[in-house]
Amino acid sequence: xxxxxxxxxxxxxxxxxxxxxxxxxxxxxxxxxxxxxxxxxxxxxxxxxxxxxxxxxxxxxxxxxxxxxxxxxxxxxxxxxxxxxxxxxxxxxxxxxxxxxxxxxxxxxxxxxxxxxxxxxxxxxxxxxxxxxxxxxxxxxxxxxxxxxxxxxxxxxxxxxxxxxxxxxxxxxxxxxxxxxxxxxxxxxxxxxxxxxxxxxxxxxxxxxxxxxxxxxxxxxxxxxxxxxxxxxxxxxxxxxxxxxxxxxxxxxxxxxxxxxxxxxxxxxxxxxxxxxxxxxxx
Amino acid sequence: xxxxxxxxxxxxxxxxxxxxxxxxxxxxxxxxxxxxxxxxxxxxxxxxxxxxxxxxxxxxxxxxxxxxxxxxxxxxxxxxxxxxxxxxxxxxxxxxxxxxxxxxxxxxxxxxxxxxxxxxxxxxxxxxxxxxxxxxxxxxxxxxxxxxxxxxxxxxxxxxxxxxxxxxxxxxxxxxxxxxxxxxxxxxxxxxxxxxxxxxxxxxxxxxxxxxxxxxxxxxxxxxxxxxxxxxxxxxxxxxxxxxxxxxxxxxxxxxxxxxxxxxxxxxxxxxxxxxxxxxxxxxxxxxxxxxxxxxxxxxxxxxxxxxxxxxxxxxxxxxxxxxxxxxxxxxxxxx
Numbered sequence: 248x249x250x251x252x253x254x255x256x257x258x259x260x261x262x263x264x265x266x267x268x269x270x271x272x273x274x275x276x277x278x279x280x281x282x283x284x285x286x287x288x289x290x291x292x293x294x295x296x297x298x299x300x301x302x303x304x305x306x307x308x309x310x311x312x313x314x315x316x317x318x319x320x321x322x323x324x325x326x327x328x329x330x331x332x333x334x335x336x337x338x339x340x341x342x343x344x345x346x347x348x349x350x351x352x353x354x355x356x357x358x359x360x361x362x363x364x365x366x367x368x369x370x371x372x373x374x375x376x377x378x379x380x381x382x383x384x385x386x387x388x389x390x391x392x393x394x395x396x397x398x399x400x401x402x403x404x405x406x407x408x409x410x411x412x413x414x415x416x417x418x419x420x421x422x423x424x425x426x427x428x429x430x431x432x433x434x435x436x437x438x439x440x441x442x443x444x445x446x447x448x449x450x451x452x453x454x455x456x457x458x459x460x461x462x463x464x465x466x467x468x469x470x471x472x473x474x475x476x477x478x479x480x481x482x483x484x485x486x487x488x489x490x491x492x493x494x495x496x497x498x499x500x501x502x503x504x505x506x507x508x509x510x511x512x513x514x515x516x517x518x519x520x521x522x523x524x525x526x527x528x529x530x
Numbered sequence: 531x532x533x534x535x536x537x538x539x540x541x542x543x544x545x546x547x548x549x550x551x552x553x554x555x556x557x558x559x560x561x562x563x564x565x566x567x568x569x570x571x572x573x574x575x576x577x578x579x580x581x582x583x584x585x586x587x588x589x590x591x592x593x594x595x596x597x598x599x600x601x602x603x604x605x606x607x608x609x610x611x612x613x614x615x616x617x618x619x620x621x622x623x624x625x626x627x628x629x630x631x632x633x634x635x636x637x638x639x640x641x642x643x644x645x646x647x648x649x650x651x652x653x654x655x656x657x658x659x660x661x662x663x664x665x666x667x668x669x670x671x672x673x674x675x676x677x678x679x680x681x682x683x684x685x686x687x688x689x690x691x692x693x694x695x696x697x698x699x700x701x702x703x704x705x706x707x708x709x710x711x712x713x714x715x716x717x718x719x720x721x722x723x724x725x726x727x728x729x730x731x732x733x734x735x736x737x738x739x740x741x742x743x744x745x746x747x748x749x750x751x752x753x754x755x756x757x758x759x760x761x762x763x764x765x766x767x768x769x770x771x772x773x774x775x776x777x778x779x780x781x782x783x784x785x786x787x788x789x790x791x792x793x794x795x796x797x798x799x800x801x802x803x804x805x806x807x808x809x810x811x812x813x814x815x816x817x818x819x820x821x822x823x824x825x826x827x828x829x830x831x832x833x834x835x836x837x838x839x840x841x842x843x844x845x846x847x848x849x850x851x852x853x854x855x856x857x858x859x860x861x862x863x864x865x866x
Contacts, residue, residue: 467731
């Protein structure tokens with residue numbers, strides 16, 4: 248039974264981003280960094296993050312995302328609730344889940360932890376990877392080490408287009424206004440000389456999808472190409488002005504430049520929910 | 531009969547493609563004494579008067595006998611001359627087809643055929659004088675290079691390129707009044723290489739001849755009125771076609787509209803379709819032109835509008851293509 252708390256539309260948007268775009272990045276951390284991934288070699292388990300919720304889109308009174316790990320290989324089931332996971336972090340409601348993942352007061356919203364004692368080794372290693380992800384994504388300033396910058400870029404690049412697509416699929420009016428009027432177009436985010444640091448968002452007449460790596464179906468309608476991870480983080484962490492960076496040739500826009508602003512607006516909309524800004528606005 | 535019909539463009543000297551052809555061939559004649567010109571009693575209409583005046587001994591009026599003209603040109607080429615044989619496209623490609631096939635292409639001789647009054651550009655002349663199948667016919671001929679210049683400047687480039695290369699050429703120009711596409715000749719004309727007129731990634735418009743100007747105008751309208759970024763390719767050489775440019779258009783935009791003042795069967799659109807099919811990557815293709823029917827009789831610009839190969843027609847069709855949902859079964863899931 249979910250705790251009595253009024254879940255707003257903003258909560259639903261934020262939780263959609265977290266469950267479908269942010270939580271799945273745990274797999275990215277484990278696959279990208281051997282010090283985390285190696286710990287799961289040969290292991291088999293199901294790990295789930297969930298929140299109690301009875302509304303639309305819930306399964307068995309929950310919303311959640313789970314990972315199936317088979318012989319150390321991760322498969323993500325975004326937005327899907329597993330009935331009997333080996334390890335689970337279950338929040339008492341969506342709001343607390345959002346507050347936790349937005350980094351807005353973690354202690355007060357700690358989840359119930361299931362299967363921890365029985366599978367303590369797995370839990371410990373998952374927690375370590377989760378803390379790595381949270382440490383990067385909730386930092387106020389960009390990391391100094393290049394390897395950390397690369398990892399954080401990857402997380403942002405994979406999160407942001409997916410987040411936009413999730414909001415579109417939820418029918419967010421601001422996002423829908425863009426996608427419904429869009430012909431078949433793809434917007435790409437690229438960090439030059441780092442093939443894995445690319446992601447894209449495709450939209451067509453109200454539909455949307457996001458992906459990682461190079462977009463190969465056709466030439467992206469617009470590609471925002473950053474010179475290096477550090478400069479990319481300046482923009483993605485709102486530490487620099489996009490127009491100034493374009494002018495200074497730190498960011499190259501390949502395509503119709505007037506649409507760079509459109510992309511920027513969509514990205515900020517994801518940040519509005521993912522950083523928990525909506526919580527203050529709704530308070 | 532070509533004479534006596536009211537021209538519809540005021541500044542005829544500036545815009546006349548055939549005039550520029552006439553001046554170019556006269557210039558080339560001065561540099562290259564092997565160049566000779568032949569005409570089936572159409573020196574005036576095909577604008578070869580400058581050459582005739584300068585080099586009367588190298589100009590041959592064969593009378594109203596296009597088939598003989600091609601045969602004579604072939605013989606001259608066999609003797610080492612570089613004949614430029616000019617007549618209405620409809621007669622060069624259909625009436626004289628056997629001679630073009632056997633005397634020119636089969637012999638692979640150095641004859642340059644300048645087809646004038648092409649497409650529906652001689653609109654008032656009626657269907658007997660419209661050349662709407664000539665590209666389809668001549669591009670099927672072995673050894674033949676086929677060029678459809680966009681305007682006068684490109685015609686000059688095409689004629690110079692043809693003179694510089696041995697072998698049969700068919701250069702398809704209009705009655706004489708084309709909108710100006712190029713202000714300078716050094717824009718990078720090369721036989722077999724398309725020219726990108728406008729950048730874009732939403733859709734590609736591939737045009738030739740008088741339709742290039744219309745395509746550029748259409749791209750501007752699409753951009754300013756509809757925020758659609760259309761790429762425009764001037765595919766001046768139909769054979770050998772620029773496969774790389776077509777395949778790049780497929781890969782980049784996945785939607786192509788071809789525009790030609792010609793039947794949609796066998797011309798530019800078909801040539802592009804052949805490349806697409808061989809490339810193996812799917813795309814939406816719409817071919818604009820005469821939809822397997824003879825044209826009405828009228829002014830060229832009116833006929834272009836009727837056949838939707840003017841700017842407005844291209845815009846209308848491009849917008850329709852943009853709305854085609856050809857991949858309905860796609861999985862619109864997000865990668866995680």
